[in-house]
Amino acid sequence: MVSSNIATEIAKRLLQIKAIKLSPQKPFTWASGLKSPIYCDNRMVLSHPAIRRFVIDCFVEKAKNFAPFDLVAGVATAGIAHGALLADRLDLPFVYVRAKAKEHGRQNLIEGEVLGNERVLVIEDLISTGGSSLSAIEVLKEAGCTIAGVLAIFTYGFDAATDAFEKAACPLDTLSQYDALIEEAARSGYITGAEVELLQSWSADPKGWSASG
Secondary structure, eight states, X not given: OOOSOHHXXXXXXXXXXXXXXXXXXXXXXXXXXXXXXXXXXXXXGGGOHHHHHHHHHHHHHHHGXXXXXXXXXXXXXXXXXXXXXXXXXXXXXXXXXXXXXXSSTTOOXXXXXXXXXXXXXXXXXXXXXXXXXXXXXXXXXXXXXXXXXXXXXXXXXXXXXXXXXXXXTOOEEEEEEHHHHHHHHHHTTSSOHHHHHXXXXXXXXXXXXXXXX
């Protein structure tokens, strides 16, 4: 049974399995070079069957808001497993979209069968800037598909991502988000009041926060 407060329940479970790590005093460095007090690895969900099922239950519930659609597409690589599990639960076809074409074989960007007239729900694990999801959307559109929207497990809630999805006229929803995570982490004693302030200051200006560190 899915709770009415999905955002809090997902945040609680991600913290429980350490899929999300908070380290305000010793920031992580992302691939982009940005320093961050938070690191999110939703691949950890796949190793915990009960939580994996709960995430897919929540995806099924949220996916109703995007209906109708007749194809599920995962964004490589982290969105592939979650998308395939959702497609299986919904008994729908599944494909995934590569970040770049293979250098051999058919040099596909889309793996799986696309007829070119499908309405597609795109599944991502994490939304930061939204760049990977929006790139996948363009690939699907070029193949003739229409996009129902993007559904992800977690978002940092950056204004840049919100603006990018609005500009692309693409609906976006997530199971949980940064504010819900910080609230749950503080409630459970995972972080202190001072760390809450630090994490909120990063969220308000991630680039400035990174540069000042």
